[in-house]
Amino acid sequence: MTRAASTLPVDFPEPLFRPVDGHVEIRVAEAVEARLPRPRRVTAIIAAICERLAGQPADEEQVRRVSAAGREWLLQQAGFEFFRGSTWFEAPCTACGARFDLELPLTAAPRGRAGNGFPEVEVCTSLGPRWFEAPNGHHEEAMAARRDGDPRRAFATLCSLADEPAADADRFIEEDLERIDAALEAISPDIADGVDVTCPDCGKPGRVRIDPLTFAFPHSETILRDVHVIAGAYRWAEADILALPSSRRRAYVALIRGDAARPANRATLQ
Amino acid sequence: MTAFLSRLAARAAVARASVAPKGLVSRAAAPPEGEEDEKAARLEQPQDEDDKAKRLGRAEKKDDEEPEKAARAPAKEDENKEEVKSLRRAAEKQEDEEARREAGEDKMEEPEAQARRAETKEKDEQEKEAKPLRRAAVPEKEEEKDKARARRAAAKDDKKEEEPQTEAQALRRAEAVDKDQQDKEAKPLRRAERLEDPDDAPKPEETREEPEPKLTELRREPTFGATASPPAPGPPLFHDGFAGSASVGMPPPRAAESFERPTVQIDRLDVLVQEPAASAARGGLERSRSIRARYLRRL
Numbered sequence: 001m002t003r004a005a006s007t008l009p010v011d012f013p014e015p016l017f018r019p020v021d022g023h024v025e026i027r028v029a030e031a032v033e034a035r036l037p038r039p040r041r042v043t044a045i046i047a048a049i050c051e052r053l054a055g056q057p058a059d060e061e062q063v064r065r066v067s068a069a070g071r072e073w074l075l076q077q078a079g080f081e082f083f084r085g086s087t088w089f090e091a092p093c094t095a096c097g098a099r100f101d102l103e104l105p106l107t108a109a110p111r112g113r114a115g116n117g118f119p120e121v122e123v124c125t126s127l128g129p130r131w132f133e134a135p136n137g138h139h140e141e142a143m144a145a146r147r148d149g150d151p152r153r154a155f156a157t158l159c160s161l162a163d164e165p166a167a168d169a170d171r172f173i174e175e176d177l178e179r180i181d182a183a184l185e186a187i188s189p190d191i192a193d194g195v196d197v198t199c200p201d202c203g204k205p206g207r208v209r210i211d212p213l214t215f216a217f218p219h220s221e222t223i224l225r226d227v228h229v230i231a232g233a234y235r236w237a238e239a240d241i242l243a244l245p246s247s248r249r250r251a252y253v254a255l256i257r258g259d260a261a262r263p264a265n266r267a268t269l270q
Numbered sequence: 271m272t273a274f275l276s277r278l279a280a281r282a283a284v285a286r287a288s289v290a291p292k293g294l295v296s297r298a299a300a301p302p303e304g305e306e307d308e309k310a311a312r313l314e315q316p317q318d319e320d321d322k323a324k325r326l327g328r329a330e331k332k333d334d335e336e337p338e339k340a341a342r343a344p345a346k347e348d349e350n351k352e353e354v355k356s357l358r359r360a361a362e363k364q365e366d367e368e369a370r371r372e373a374g375e376d377k378m379e380e381p382e383a384q385a386r387r388a389e390t391k392e393k394d395e396q397e398k399e400a401k402p403l404r405r406a407a408v409p410e411k412e413e414e415k416d417k418a419r420a421r422r423a424a425a426k427d428d429k430k431e432e433e434p435q436t437e438a439q440a441l442r443r444a445e446a447v448d449k450d451q452q453d454k455e456a457k458p459l460r461r462a463e464r465l466e467d468p469d470d471a472p473k474p475e476e477t478r479e480e481p482e483p484k485l486t487e488l489r490r491e492p493t494f495g496a497t498a499s500p501p502a503p504g505p506p507l508f509h510d511g512f513a514g515s516a517s518v519g520m521p522p523p524r525a526a527e528s529f530e531r532p533t534v535q536i537d538r539l540d541v542l543v544q545e546p547a548a549s550a551a552r553g554g555l556e557r558s559r560s561i562r563a564r565y566l567r568r569l
Contacts, residue, residue, distance in 0.1 A: 038282050
């Protein structure tokens with residue numbers, strides 16, 4: 001083992017979220033809407049909403065150090081800061097395409113704690129004993145940039161703590177890759193990011209993903225519209241409006257719209 | 271069960287099927303960088319590619335229609351603006367040309383007009399000179415005219431005696447001609463009258479081959495025996511054949527009228543309603559079509 005593990009030794013680092021105001025919302029929204037690979041967007045979102053992670057300041061580098069499952073859990077927790085919908089969801093069947101309803105209490109999504117020795121694990125390979133670290137944000141981002149090849153060999157290169165990880169990965173045989181995969185799974189924490197379902201229409205089993213990026217976070221257009229409404233009515237600066245707590249900003253917008261909707265005001269405006 | 275590392279790799283990709291809150295439109299997952307580059311490359315395609323290539327390109331890019339539409343919209347607007355500009359330019363050019371032509375014609379007309387004016391002046395002068403000469407020639411002509419008048423008066427006296435005979439002949443001829451004309455005018459009217467009669471009207475194609483029903487069959491014999499005499503004091507009890515046409519407020523038919531009115535009227539109505547109703551409906555359809563067409567043309 002020639003290099004130290006970069007993965008944060010806490011499987012699910014407790015987050016301290018920032019108070020949600022316009023600045024946070026717009027940062028999160030822009031991160032969600034960015035045309036970037038998913039792992040990079042996840043890093044940006046967590047860094048935007050989290051002030052601290054496991055007692056440490058939560059910048060992007062810190063977020064990248066969190067394990068893959070820890071990042072997914074943080075993303076779900078961040079989503080709950082914005083998403084206050086019901087537990088009823090709908091999903092398409094992967095076989096017949098029919099949409100069906102399902103109840104998902106997302107706050108109670110199951111998660112598995114990290115194994116002993118997390119975040120490092122030693123694996124006996126055909127090349128001898130090799131040390132690996134649990135996959136984290138760095139590895140996920142690097143993995144997203146790769147398009148082909150065996151993901152296990154790619155992770156074996158990325159997560160290896162050896163001197164020459166690439167050379168080792170090329171020489172690993174199938175059994176080595178299976179052992180590495182099993183060892184990393186054993187030490188890594190896990191989080192439910194999908195649901196096994198049976199389609200009520202065709203009766204075929206399938207799996208649907210729970211991706212908070214697709215529904216939980218605010219849209220930049222909505223925030224900018226709020227800013228536009230308040231700025232138009234009160235002549236406040238954009239920074240001042242974004243500094244308002246989100247709930248207060250929405251209340252102002254509702255007041256302005258309510259005034260505009262009243263017939264008496266309409267008459268005076270005309 | 272797929273391998274742990276394969277699952278991690280799959281998580282980085284866009285989900286094929288994911289849950290969405292019920293009743294809410296889920297946010298479309300942003301495509302990764304590679305796809306973004308491809309889209310940008312497509313958007314940068316030159317606009318002068320031929321229509322076939324464009325159609326093929328659209329068929330391939332079904333998934334990327336929305337961003338392309340957004341990109342096409344300004345391009346279309348530009349095209350429209352250019353078209354409008356070119357049309358305006360053409361119209362302006364035409365107007366300029368017409369103005370130039372008119373100006374040229376005016377210029378060309380001026381010498382012609384001058385020449386005409388000069389000609390008319392010369393004619394006027396010539397007439398002024400000729401007038402006294404003509405006056406001198408007039409007395410000779412008047413004598414000749416008097417002689418001619420005397421001859422005509424003598425001829426008229428002779429004719430006056432022959433007039434009664436010729437006038438009578440002319441009147442007879444005129445009467446005959448009037449009659450012929452009246453007959454000619456009346457013929458189409460008579461034909462029209464005949465055609466208006468439902469029995470003479472041409473039958474529709476569907477019923478042309480069917481045997482013509484006899485008049486006796488159409489004219490149903492009324493069976494008012496029970497209601498005709500004595501008049502019923504209660505609600506009217508019509509025969510089954512007339513139940514459909516009877517309304518609650520209709521008075522009971524009188525015994526004296528009951529033998530003629532219903533039979534003739536209803537049979538005639540049946541016949542009358544058959545033919546013109548169809549043509550009227552057809553005419554109404556055509557009218558409504560033409561109105562709709564006009565309305566669409568206005569739009």
